[in-house]
Amino acid sequence: MAKKLGLKQRYGLLTRGLDWETSYQPMDKVFPEATFEGIKIKDWDKWQDPFRLTMDAYWKFQSEKERKLYAVLDSFAQNNGQLSISDVRYLNAVKLFITGVSPLEYQAHRGFAHAGRQLPGVGPRIAAQMQSLDELRHAQTQIHTISHYNKFFDGMHEFPHMHDRVWYLSVPKSFFDDARTAGPFEFMIAIGFAFEYVLTNLLFVPFMSGAAYNGDMATVTFGFSAQSDESRHMTLGIEVIKFLLEQHPDNLPIVQKWVDKWFWRGYKVLGLVAMMMDYMLPKKVMSWKEAWEIYFEQAGGALFEDLARYGLKPPKYHEQATADAEHLSHQNWSIFYNYTQAAAFHTWLPEDDEMAWLSEKYPNTFDKYYRPRFEQWRQMEKDGNRFYNNALPQLCQTCQIPMAYTEPGDPTTICFRESEYKGDKYHFCSDGCKDIFDNEPEKFSQSWLPVHQIFQGNCGGADLGDVLKWYNMNVGADNMDQNVSPEQALWDKWQAERSRVAAE
Amino acid sequence: MGVIALDPDYASKVAPADTLDKFHGNQLVYIHWEEHLMFCAALAFPFPPGMPFGAILAEILPTFYGIHPDFEKIDWGKVRWTVDGKDITPDPEKSLADHGVGHKSLIRFWTPGLTGVNGLATV
Numbered sequence: 001m002a003k004k005l006g007l008k009q010r011y012g013l014l015t016r017g018l019d020w021e022t023s024y025q026p027m028d029k030v031f032p033e034a035t036f037e038g039i040k041i042k043d044w045d046k047w048q049d050p051f052r053l054t055m056d057a058y059w060k061f062q063s064e065k066e067r068k069l070y071a072v073l074d075s076f077a078q079n080n081g082q083l084s085i086s087d088v089r090y091l092n093a094v095k096l097f098i099t100g101v102s103p104l105e106y107q108a109h110r111g112f113a114h115a116g117r118q119l120p121g122v123g124p125r126i127a128a129q130m131q132s133l134d135e136l137r138h139a140q141t142q143i144h145t146i147s148h149y150n151k152f153f154d155g156m157h158e159f160p161h162m163h164d165r166v167w168y169l170s171v172p173k174s175f176f177d178d179a180r181t182a183g184p185f186e187f188m189i190a191i192g193f194a195f196e197y198v199l200t201n202l203l204f205v206p207f208m209s210g211a212a213y214n215g216d217m218a219t220v221t222f223g224f225s226a227q228s229d230e231s232r233h234m235t236l237g238i239e240v241i242k243f244l245l246e247q248h249p250d251n252l253p254i255v256q257k258w259v260d261k262w263f264w265r266g267y268k269v270l271g272l273v274a275m276m277m278d279y280m281l282p283k284k285v286m287s288w289k290e291a292w293e294i295y296f297e298q299a300g301g302a303l304f305e306d307l308a309r310y311g312l313k314p315p316k317y318h319e320q321a322t323a324d325a326e327h328l329s330h331q332n333w334s335i336f337y338n339y340t341q342a343a344a345f346h347t348w349l350p351e352d353d354e355m356a357w358l359s360e361k362y363p364n365t366f367d368k369y370y371r372p373r374f375e376q377w378r379q380m381e382k383d384g385n386r387f388y389n390n391a392l393p394q395l396c397q398t399c400q401i402p403m404a405y406t407e408p409g410d411p412t413t414i415c416f417r418e419s420e421y422k423g424d425k426y427h428f429c430s431d432g433c434k435d436i437f438d439n440e441p442e443k444f445s446q447s448w449l450p451v452h453q454i455f456q457g458n459c460g461g462a463d464l465g466d467v468l469k470w471y472n473m474n475v476g477a478d479n480m481d482q483n484v485s486p487e488q489a490l491w492d493k494w495q496a497e498r499s500r501v502a503a504e
Numbered sequence: 505m506g507v508i509a510l511d512p513d514y515a516s517k518v519a520p521a522d523t524l525d526k527f528h529g530n531q532l533v534y535i536h537w538e539e540h541l542m543f544c545a546a547l548a549f550p551f552p553p554g555m556p557f558g559a560i561l562a563e564i565l566p567t568f569y570g571i572h573p574d575f576e577k578i579d580w581g582k583v584r585w586t587v588d589g590k591d592i593t594p595d596p597e598k599s600l601a602d603h604g605v606g607h608k609s610l611i612r613f614w615t616p617g618l619t620g621v622n623g624l625a626t627v
């Protein structure tokens with residue numbers, strides 16, 4: 001081949017020319033997971049990949065981004081970038097990210113590698129494999145970025161260990177475990193479409209803008225480095241759903257069920273982001289409610305209007321999620337305030353100016369339902385009686401979050417839902433979580449619920465101290481209220497030194 | 505509806521994680537004080553089925569709910585109780601099982617006149 005091939009030709013050869021029908025083994029043995037979910041594919045060649053990326057171009061592009069990122073990270077470390085953040089409280093968002101989100105990047109790496117291996121079509125197989133490599137890179141670069149903060153601050157040192165064990169981290173972990181133990185098509189709809197396309201802006205925009213607003217230039221740089229990958233991932237997500245719906249009318253009810261399930265699963269995980277935005281950022285970007293309006297109601301609304309031509313409906317209970325936006329962050333922050341003694345990050349009560357911001361952003365609910373709670377807790381703290389909940393909470397069997405959410409339309413009553421399976425009761429925080437269980441009780445009756453595991457004796461012992469040790473928590477530093485934390489004391493000392501130097 | 509699995513016999517191999525036999529003689533019980541949402545969720549406990557209901561009244565509730573300013577004002581004769589949605593009248597001498605409390609039962613109670621700090625159920 002004398003002539004050098006163009007990118008389009010090389011992609012064509014990679015995704016069409018290199019594939020073959022196997023002869024030693026039948027194709028259904030080579031791709032054993034291709035049919036059991038009931039998805040019917042007539043013609044894999046109809047797959048369109050607008051990026052048409054080849055491996056050599058991929059390596060070249062990624063290595064350039066990598067070089068730039070590490071140059072910035074080096075200078076961040078040399079210039080003591082940790083001193084430029086808005087306030088020490090900001091780091092709690094970073095802790096939530098490294099313990100709760102970065103391990104999901106790794107899970108996504110594994111999931112897309114698996115889906116890529118199992119999809120019989122070579123176009124999506126290659127796109128999934130490239131996304132798998134991206135996700136591995138995201139996990140690695142996030143760990144490198146955040147490792148600098150780990151030199152000075154608490155709660156980040158055991159992130160993979162904690163991800164597997166700590167009660168609230170079972171929320172994001174079980175979300176991905178659920179996706180990765182599904183078939184390849186469900187995984188592609190769960191992560192590729194519902195998470196990476198529909199909900200991704202509610203995860204990455206808040207964290208990356210939060211970093212930018214709060215002086216965390218290291219995380220911002222990581223965000224830029226991942227941006228072009230994200231647009232490729234979104235394209236894969238939207239392509240996969242259109243492809244499945246175009247291939248066979250029988251695919252519609254299956255895909256609809258997955259869209260309903262994974263919207264609700266993803267929305268529940270994003271509750272952690274909601275509280276991060278409204279309570280953890282010293283300099284706020286926007287409220288959760290505003291973010292939900294922009295990224296779900298408007299963007300998602302337009303998306304589902306577009307998908308209506310395939311007969312696909314917007315996800316079930318999306319109106320509920322929209323109504324919940326008035327309450328979600330306040331209820332979640334309350335959970336963590338209740339249980340800060342068992343969390344690997346700190347909580348605190350909003351200051352007066354933050355309460356004013358919350359009143360302005362949530363005029364229908366904050367002053368009426370939540371400000372009085374925070375004021376009561378503030379009084380108790382002042383009296384030397386900082387409120388902690390000393391019993392373990394009841395958890396939702398599906399999302400694994402403490403059952404803290406209230407009845408639709410009644411913020412004063414906890415929402416309890418129940419099902420029965422094989423003679424045992426199962427409890428849920430919402431109709432959405434109950435539906436998911438009822439569709440797959442075989443799967444969700446096996447959930448590893450942290451509270452129940454503690455009572456079974458599988459988590460280091462019966463006392464809180466035993467369990468925290470089993471979590472590898474540095475007790476007294478990683479947990480408890482921000483105000484009594486060693487890193488608050490360290491930060492205050494740094495600030496005092498700075499003002500002393502400035503005065504001289 | 506059931507799970508769609510690669511293994512057609514999957515459903516028959518399922519072993520639910522939280523069956524009664526795994527709790528060393530205890531059963532899971534959830535307790536919730538209504539209209540006092542300072543406590544973010546119902547509380548979970550491992551209790552022996554033979555435990556007298558009185559132990560909940562005398563030990564469990566004061567230990568875990570006693571910090572709330574409403575707690576000392578409760579008139580226990582007026583409290584309304586449900587177990588898994590059915591009304592009950594507690595007898596302190598009788599066991600949890602006698603009250604219909606089984607594995608993973610939910611006990612809810614309402615304290616009339618006491619609905620949170622300043623009457624706000626979310627506090």
Ligand SMILES: [Fe+2]
Nearest residue numbers: 105134135138
């Ligand atoms: Fe990623």
Ligand SMILES: [Fe+2]
Nearest residue numbers: 396399429433
């Ligand atoms: Fe739930």
